[in-house]
Amino acid sequence: MNIDEIIKNRRATPPRFLLNEKVDKDKISRMLENANWAPTHKETEPWRFIVSQEEKKDELAQDVFSYLQEKSNSGEEVNMQKAVKFRDNLSRVPVAIAIIMQRDEAKRIPEWEEVAAVSMAVQNMWLTATEMEMGAFWASPPFLPLLHNILGLKPGQKLLGFFFVGNISVDFPSPGRGPVEEKVEWR
Template structure:
């Protein structure tokens, strides 16, 4: 596949369309290596990743749900239906990668630039997965800020979501795109 085909074939493959088949560690390392080559201003390299598979993923699912239940019981607004769905997705997918942004300690650039750099790292992982015939999905539930302690994040780190990846069990059709000409203004 050439780069145009890879970009156009990239999909957000919902977790239910990922097979419960083990993913080789070499593939995960390839994703991470390509993520590490994302562009970023001032070479801050703000991306950090926590990899969950097997038992660690099951423990994470239980811990996340327990944390959200406890927070909900204290009166915080947590959609427990979404929390249940997230837990079930964690249990279903073969690999869950916590995507974390670590802020440059000197704050030499605006935070949005570091979030953008992490997003580009995720795009590199996504395009790599597509090129290798794997499916991927970036989950960004609204309760992410409540999970920092569960993941052991330190001050200056922010959880930006979970990148689910696995073998494709069922193709997910492209939603397509509108004509680019409608989105461009030549000056």
């Protein structure tokens, strides 16, 4: 595929459309290598990733759910319906990559620029997955801030979601896009 086709074929493939079969480590490494080439202001390279597969991913699914249940039972506001869905999706997919932003210690640039750089790194992973004919989905449930301890995040790090990756069981159709002319003003 050429770059135009890759961009237009990229999908947010829901976890239910991903096969729970092992993904070759070389493919994951290739996605991460391409993520590492995202643009970054002041060369802060704020992206960090934790890759979970197989038993470790299943352990993470249980640990996250148990922790959220504990938080909910102690009065913390946790949408347990979303927690169940997240646990089930995490168990269903073959690869889950925690997306983490590492804030520049000197805070030389605004936080939103660091988030944007991490987002571009994720887009690079997503386009790489598309080129390899794999599906991907960025999950960002509302309880992400509660998971920092479970993942062992360091000071200055912020969890931005989980990137689920796998082979596609059923093609997920494009929702399409409206005409670009409606979104552009030429001067």
